[in-house]
Amino acid sequence: MKFGDGRFIVVVIAVLLAGCAVGPDYGRPPLTPPEKFRGQVTPVEAASMADLPWWEVFGDTTLQALIKEAIAGNYDLQVATARVAQARAQAGVAQAAFFPWIGYNVKVQRAKEYAAFLGISNTNNQFVPSATNLFLGALSASWEIDVWGAVRRSNEAATAQLLATEEGRRGVLLSLVADVAQAYFELIELDALLQIAKETTATYEGIYRIFKDRLEFGVESQLEVARAEGALFSAAANIPELQSQIAAKENQISTLLGKNPSAIPRGTTLFSQEVPSTVPAGLPSALLERRPDVMKLEEQLVAANANIGVAKAQFFPQLNLTGILGKASPELTLLTNGTSTIWAIAAALTGPIFQGGRILENYRGTVALWDEAKLQYEQGVIKAFQDVASNLVALDQLAGAETELTRAVAALKKAVELAELRYLYGLSSYYEVLDAEEKLFPAQNAQAQVRLNRLVAYVQLYKALGGGWNVQNPQSAARQ
Numbered sequence: 001m002k003f004g005d006g007r008f009i010v011v012v013i014a015v016l017l018a019g020c021a022v023g024p025d026y027g028r029p030p031l032t033p034p035e036k037f038r039g040q041v042t043p044v045e046a047a048s049m050a051d052l053p054w055w056e057v058f059g060d061t062t063l064q065a066l067i068k069e070a071i072a073g074n075y076d077l078q079v080a081t082a083r084v085a086q087a088r089a090q091a092g093v094a095q096a097a098f099f100p101w102i103g104y105n106v107k108v109q110r111a112k113e114y115a116a117f118l119g120i121s122n123t124n125n126q127f128v129p130s131a132t133n134l135f136l137g138a139l140s141a142s143w144e145i146d147v148w149g150a151v152r153r154s155n156e157a158a159t160a161q162l163l164a165t166e167e168g169r170r171g172v173l174l175s176l177v178a179d180v181a182q183a184y185f186e187l188i189e190l191d192a193l194l195q196i197a198k199e200t201t202a203t204y205e206g207i208y209r210i211f212k213d214r215l216e217f218g219v220e221s222q223l224e225v226a227r228a229e230g231a232l233f234s235a236a237a238n239i240p241e242l243q244s245q246i247a248a249k250e251n252q253i254s255t256l257l258g259k260n261p262s263a264i265p266r267g268t269t270l271f272s273q274e275v276p277s278t279v280p281a282g283l284p285s286a287l288l289e290r291r292p293d294v295m296k297l298e299e300q301l302v303a304a305n306a307n308i309g310v311a312k313a314q315f316f317p318q319l320n321l322t323g324i325l326g327k328a329s330p331e332l333t334l335l336t337n338g339t340s341t342i343w344a345i346a347a348a349l350t351g352p353i354f355q356g357g358r359i360l361e362n363y364r365g366t367v368a369l370w371d372e373a374k375l376q377y378e379q380g381v382i383k384a385f386q387d388v389a390s391n392l393v394a395l396d397q398l399a400g401a402e403t404e405l406t407r408a409v410a411a412l413k414k415a416v417e418l419a420e421l422r423y424l425y426g427l428s429s430y431y432e433v434l435d436a437e438e439k440l441f442p443a444q445n446a447q448a449q450v451r452l453n454r455l456v457a458y459v460q461l462y463k464a465l466g467g468g469w470n471v472q473n474p475q476s477a478a479r480q
Helices: 007-020 063-071 075-096 114-118 149-215 220-256 286-288 293-315 358-424 432-463
Strands: 103-112 133-144 318-328 341-351
Touching: 063 075, 063 149, 063 220, 103 149, 133 358, 149 220, 149 293, 149 358, 149 432, 220 432, 286 358, 293 358, 358 432
Parallel strands: none
Antiparallel strands: 103 133, 133 318, 318 341
């Protein structure tokens, strides 16, 4: 069969069309999402808090500015972006196998063994092993025909890994938004605790001065003055500790922003932050399409599934086409001569017979990796439902807890006022004042803590729902 009669091309096309990709086609494992999230108190509907961009979820403009700065400068996010670029390059490498490889070969050589190879003789028409020259210039091409789909499966796996890496980057971005928001709320909670500590210290200082003055007039005993002084210093000791915690939290936020430790601006105070007691969670089934960590696990499962086909194709023979076209001559001046043209075209079919079980064990290994990826995906789905349910319950229950603590703080403040009045009018002892103050201080701290817990639950619920999944702006959104 001649290369120019077209029949060779017809045969190649027929082989390509007849080729099939061995290995299983991907199908999502059967899952049974709950009809609604546990702890979901609002009616189940398609709309979800996760549909909102983070700048609508977090209304504090100072926090919004910090999140934007973190997206621009955070190093973890930049590392994740670099990994996406690496995965994209690997996908390009896999796609290159679809095309023939074309190269060139240029050689200038002087040797004895090429005399017989090129048919060079002396004047007596006898072959003599004398030194000869060789000038060679040629183009070569090779192409592996993807009969069994190994190249297609390899490309499918590389593409899935690229998508998994992209979902990993999106997960880092969503985590960054949540981490900055949570750290900011923890910072303003420390500010609130510091303010409480300063106010409590000031109150104890006023009581101590009163006791000290009354001691000078012989009204109070030295014991009561010492007790008041001890309460004052105990309250004052909380101030430097809180200031240290504030500095550490500011340093943490600075690291998230990708800059050296520095002071962090504040916006809305802790108790002025709005926290909805209930939020729409959406359909549980939609969570599988929003959570970047779940989608990453599924893309890894897709890649593992495709690799089974790559491993299975190793059992079958490979068809390779090769060709060469160029010039070869013992004299440089003869390269332009028509007789110096060389060409060759070949088809090779190669396949394994015995390799000590290497191909079989490799196939079994890829199947086991798919089993692992499948279990990790199913576990990730359950973990996603757990995260949403836990934060929904926390958001609902903490709202009631804060209501009760707010009432408790108001009542204890009233009790302190009454105890101080009773003491000043001689109707009660110092111990009654001290008891009221000692109950108020921890109640105020608990109120600040439960407000922080509500804000954190709100942030974590947004993250658990895969918040901002449909936002497209890469510089100001949690979805790219």
